Amino acid sequence: MTAIDTRTDVTSLYAEVQHFYARQMQLMDRRDFEAFAATFTEDGEFSHSPGQLARTRPGIVAELVRFHRRFDDDPVVRRHWFNMIVLDPQEDGSLRATYYAYVINTRPGSEPQPGPVCVVTDVLVRTDGVLSNRSRHVRQDRLLLEP
Amino acid sequence: MTAIDTRTDVTSLYAEVQHFYARQMQLMDRRDFEAFAATFTEDGEFSHSPGQLARTRPGIVAELVRFHRRFDDDPVVRRHWFNMIVLDPQEDGSLRATYYAYVINTRPGSEPQPGPVCVVTDVLVRTDGVLSNRSRHVRQDRLLLEP
Amino acid sequence: MTAIDTRTDVTSLYAEVQHFYARQMQLMDRRDFEAFAATFTEDGEFSHSPGQLARTRPGIVAELVRFHRRFDDDPVVRRHWFNMIVLDPQEDGSLRATYYAYVINTRPGSEPQPGPVCVVTDVLVRTDGVLSNRSRHVRQDRLLLEP
Numbered sequence: 001m002t003a004i005d006t007r008t009d010v011t012s013l014y015a016e017v018q019h020f021y022a023r024q025m026q027l028m029d030r031r032d033f034e035a036f037a038a039t040f041t042e043d044g045e046f047s048h049s050p051g052q053l054a055r056t057r058p059g060i061v062a063e064l065v066r067f068h069r070r071f072d073d074d075p076v077v078r079r080h081w082f083n084m085i086v087l088d089p090q091e092d093g094s095l096r097a098t099y100y101a102y103v104i105n106t107r108p109g110s111e112p113q114p115g116p117v118c119v120v121t122d123v124l125v126r127t128d129g130v131l132s133n134r135s136r137h138v139r140q141d142r143l144l145l146e147p
Numbered sequence: 148m149t150a151i152d153t154r155t156d157v158t159s160l161y162a163e164v165q166h167f168y169a170r171q172m173q174l175m176d177r178r179d180f181e182a183f184a185a186t187f188t189e190d191g192e193f194s195h196s197p198g199q200l201a202r203t204r205p206g207i208v209a210e211l212v213r214f215h216r217r218f219d220d221d222p223v224v225r226r227h228w229f230n231m232i233v234l235d236p237q238e239d240g241s242l243r244a245t246y247y248a249y250v251i252n253t254r255p256g257s258e259p260q261p262g263p264v265c266v267v268t269d270v271l272v273r274t275d276g277v278l279s280n281r282s283r284h285v286r287q288d289r290l291l292l293e294p
Numbered sequence: 295m296t297a298i299d300t301r302t303d304v305t306s307l308y309a310e311v312q313h314f315y316a317r318q319m320q321l322m323d324r325r326d327f328e329a330f331a332a333t334f335t336e337d338g339e340f341s342h343s344p345g346q347l348a349r350t351r352p353g354i355v356a357e358l359v360r361f362h363r364r365f366d367d368d369p370v371v372r373r374h375w376f377n378m379i380v381l382d383p384q385e386d387g388s389l390r391a392t393y394y395a396y397v398i399n400t401r402p403g404s405e406p407q408p409g410p411v412c413v414v415t416d417v418l419v420r421t422d423g424v425l426s427n428r429s430r431h432v433r434q435d436r437l438l439l440e441p
Contacts, residue, residue: 010166010331011163011166012162013164014161014162014163014165015305015306015308015309016305016308017378017381018308019305019308019380019381021306021378022377022378022379022393023380025378026378026380026392042193047158050246054422057178075439076439077411077435077436077438077439079378079394079411079435080378081377081378081394081396082377082378083169083228083229083230083283083377084168084169084172084173084226084227084228084229085169086165086169086170086173098173099169100226100228100249102228102259104193104396104411106407106410106411106435106436106438106439107439108436108439108440111407112396112408112409112410112411112435112436113258114251114258114259114261114408115259116253116259117224117251117253117259119227140255141224141226141253141259142224142253142255142259145222145223145253145254145255146255147222152389152424157313158309158313159314161309161310161312162309198373230316230375230376230377230387231315231316231319231373231374231375231376232312232313232316233316233317234313235314237353240358245320246316247373247375249375249398249406260405261398261406261408262406263403263406264371264373264398264400264406288371288373288400288406289371289400289402289403289406291371292370292371292400292402293402294367294402
């Protein structure tokens with residue numbers, strides 16, 4: 001891992017992070033879970049629900065396979081939209097990204113349905129010149145409102 | 148105020164503006180109105196509805212407190228999404244931004260609900276090296292259709 | 295046409311492409327079809343539906359006029375949102391962009407309605423220093439699910 005050079009201005013990294021997310025989530029939405037997991041570090045962590053945490057690339061693939069079984073009899077095209085990305089350089093040379101995520105689901109014969117709105121917190125690192133997720137934590141807005 | 152250097156290419160400012168909006172609106176959505184108002188100039192103007200105009204940072208805070216009283220008995224997480232930003236340098240060294248805004252509301256026990264779609268026009272200036280809003284005018288699409 | 299300089303890093307083009315799309319689609323949503331068509335090359339191609347393909351700027355204007363006749367008695371403000379843009383340089387010096395598009399429609403007296411979610415593939419070229427579409431192909435997600 002190389003420290004991400006954030007000394008001068010994280011804004012210079014902004015397009016790179018946007019582009020990284022676009023490629024990464026198009027892989028997810030095509031259900032190419034191996035390629036998605038490869039955008040994480042070897043020891044990467046991914047939590048999309050409270051109490052759930054997948055570790056390592058094979059662990060992330062296994063979790064995504066498990067999660068998507070709910071769609072086995074539910075034909076749906078899912079699209080992840082990320083926006084309003086805030087970047088904060090960390091003291092260890094990593095980069096924290098905090099942003100909004102929105103899933104839009106399309107099913108046969110009906111209008112697109114909004115899925116949950118989430119706030120996501122990533123820790124990004126640079127490995128061999130390219131960005132990777134060291135971690136991703138997803139927090140659904142609807143869970144913020146539970147008693 | 149320093150003139151924003153737009154002589155060569157406003158595209159060089161694009162990521163900076165996106166990042167500024169992401170931080171600014173995450174503050175709004177956390178209802179940290181003091182910090183939101185601090186992203187405006189001292190004499191900044193903010194109009195979110197026809198006939199309404201808040202002036203100065205304390206004036207903007209007061210208006211946001213007043214506006215959010217409608218949510219006192221309505222538990223809702225609101226998220227502002229900005230996108231499709233067009234930047235036009237102005238002759239006085241400021242920068243006009245014209246973009247789409249979309250609010251998505253999450254309430255307990257229901258799917259996210261779309262709020263109004265808006266076109267927003269900002270005038271941005273650079274003060275002490277950082278961007279600020281000199282003004283923001285929000286125009287809801289539904290009001291364009293009123294007779 | 296000049297080859298787009300993608301040798302070093304397409305990320306340097308990312309903001310330029312985002313800005314280009316913002317201007318282009320604000321023109322579409324204002325129904326300024328002549329100005330929209332002028333963002334395509336002279337021989338540009340535009341396909342928004344299976345089996346439909348408009349060619350040349352006058353051909354694109356004619357198709358958009360025809361398409362929008364359905365709104366003659368349907369007062370609606372349409373907004374196109376593009377996001378999750380992936381850029382891939384092509385061997386001929388053009389740039390392929392693959393991204394998500396979402397239309398949000400506002401009609402009098404009702405909440406905004408989501409239109410179709412699409413994946414769009416563009417080929418962009420640089421002509422006289424500015425980006426242009428050599429082609430655009432839109433694929434609606436709901437059509438992916440048809441038997």
